[in-house]
Amino acid sequence: MKKIVGKLIAASLIASTAMFTVAGCGKGAEPKTEGASAETAATDTAKHTEADTASGEKVKIYYPTYRVGAHASAAAEKEILDEFNKQFGDKIELVVEELPSDQAYVEKMKVLAASNDLPDIVEGKNGIIDLAIQNGQAADLLSYVEKDSAYKAEIGEDAIKASMRDGKLYNIPYASQLIGYFYNKDLFANAGIQPAKTWDEFMSNCEKLKAKGIVPLALMTGENAWTTNLILASIIGTDGEEGNKFMNTKNSDSYENSSVIKGLTMIQKMLKEYTTSDAIGAIYANAANNFLQENTAIIANGPWMTPDFSDPEKSKPGLDKKVGVALFPEDGIVSQFEVGFMVCTKDQAKMDAALTFLKFRTGAYAQKVMLEKGGALPLTANIEMSEEYKSENPLIGDLIKLGGAAKYKYSNLDNTAFSSVIDTFAVNYPELALGSLTPEDMAKKMTEAAAKNK
Amino acid sequence: MSHNKKWIVLFLLPAIILFSFVYAISLIVLIGTSFTDWSIGSSIHFVGIKNYIDLLRTPDFIKSILNTLIWIVLQSTIHIGIGVIFALILARKKWYFKMARTAFMIPNIISSAALGMLFLCVFNPQFGAVNNLIRLFGVKNFSHNWFMDPRTSFITVTLTWLPFAAVVAILILAEMASVDEGIYEAAKVDGASEFQTNIYVTLPMMKNIIGTATVLAATSMLQKLDIIMITTSGGPGNRTLNMPMFIYKTALSQNNFSLANTAGVYLIALGLISVVLINKIYGMGKSDV
Missing domain, CATH: 3.40.190.10 (Periplasmic binding protein-like II)
Known part of the structure; x- marks a missing residue:
């Protein structure tokens, strides 16, 4: 009876809002x-x-x-x-x-x-x-x-x-995740820069790229703001022990702390000055396309993107030879299990x-x-990569090596925050970028969103 | 019960059964749970009218009502106006009749999700057709984020559905086809111009169908979800948040089903008020002829 009532209640929601046309599974x-x-x-x-x-x-x-x-x-x-x-x-x-x-x-x-x-x-x-x-x-x-x-x-x-x-x-995971960022070596060489060791250097690199007429970052604020939030998570996760602990804590109920505000302040600057004009509201495909077409120098993303670098339908010819992978500044890497x-x-x-x-x-x-x-990276080192695969995918090998050398490991926001918090990024990042919302205001809105989750 | 009444009951029965199971029971459960505290996996507690009061104190919900109301008004006036004008033009059955009717119908036969993606491209700040057109007219390096700039987000979202009134036009055209040609001939004999015929003969006779189209157009604003979700997700901030989007977020992001159902009750109430008002305005069901 309880199940029937439950089904009726769920059905009522669907009927009342006419939101979905959900066929049963x-x-x-x-x-x-x-x-x-x-x-x-x-x-x-x-x-x-x-x-x-x-x-x-x-x-x-x-x-x-x-x-x-x-x-x-x-x-x-x-x-x-x-x-x-x-x-x-x-x-x-x-x-x-x-x-x-x-x-x-x-x-x-x-x-x-x-x-x-x-x-x-x-x-x-x-x-x-x-x-x-x-x-x-x-x-x-x-x-x-x-x-x-x-x-x-x-x-x-x-x-x-x-x-x-x-x-x-x-749950049983099927893969592990190691996420750093990919960068275009040619564009980096053009600006005379190397992957940054600190966040100050990262921002300075962005400035140098911009000065050379190169858009530094492939960011997006639509959907779950994936590429942007990987950078935000990395700024927070490498902000000392406190920040790292925060990024490894599930379902936080407050985002009003110095690490998050520091991260949002830097993201605000990145959205204002160091990304493409379509980043605000962009979905993943826009951000990926901007990197694959060499419109931007950096994209934060996982190893599943590497096949795209040699796909002529998605990337400029020869891009796979130009792409390098790096740890986030302060030797940080997103590391978690799916x-x-x-x-x-x-x-x-x-x-x-x-x-x-x-x-x-x-x-x-x-x-x-x-x-x-x-x-997708395997769960254990027992799954060995074939030599052929290694030679065809040097970025994966590089990423695994970098992962071993990382000082800070942390989860991404999708893995740690309530979905109600993730929802706030798509609607609040545009306001943050325009300056009508301060980093402190946005952190408060994230806290409020977490409180709404039931 | 007379023989005739038995047949009436028999023929009405399938519709009654369908309505009861699909809508009536759902509606009862919807209203019932709106007085509770309920989320997936939790037990249901009666909380009286707390949800109704809480919602009225929620700025996002108030904004979603306001936006929905504005869109209902725009859809009931401008959208209907466009449909009526288009129907009057097509009724002349000139050489462009079939082509124009088909072209006007295209946005209505594309799924909203696909239409959303299409408009995302059209208004894209980098490669979108709108910005390119403006650049073509000499505004160098022009780039505007139509969907995400707070100054233009509402109007840009509105433009994804407001002008596409093919359904309204087709409904009116169908009604116009049933008008006796003799009436138009009489107007012609009396020396009425085409404009005067439209204003004083055609439109008054179209009152009921325009009223019906207005009800359809207005209530469609109570279901608008997919295109908003794809283009702005209700943002920036809450500038394009409407009631269905609010309900969606409350239920599926916040897992707060009872509050979402309460918002659903408000949505149904708004729909009923809109329908009653439109019926009153158009005096539907009454014939002037």
């Missing part, structure tokens, strides 16, 4: 065995698989994905899913629902979470994991992982430790199948494919 009505856990599922996996195969019926599991079309990891995702179907297609029917963007994915999962109707395998990014835990759909995967030592080694202790919540493991996947079913047979898929999707094979086809 196709999960449909299914028998649910309350209290089923990943542990019992692991124990019964063989039994169920045998039974299902004997009866000739495949277990159907639902998996939505946004890694489609022009997404940087679309090719990797396709290869992984094809291989899964090849290996397990006779026992498990993987129903893939393609969603056109990260944002569409997050929105749809949040709506489905509201009606306790998340699909069997869900990525927990952008707060989806919090909702899945709150509504009781996310399964605790710890006992399953503990029992499979080979799989546990593929994920690695660090990723497991980073994903634990109150002694439970609701949130990864959750299992959101309580039906025993589906749980078994979902765990099989989860193991495949986050295991050694998938990590290697994600690295070589999608530029």
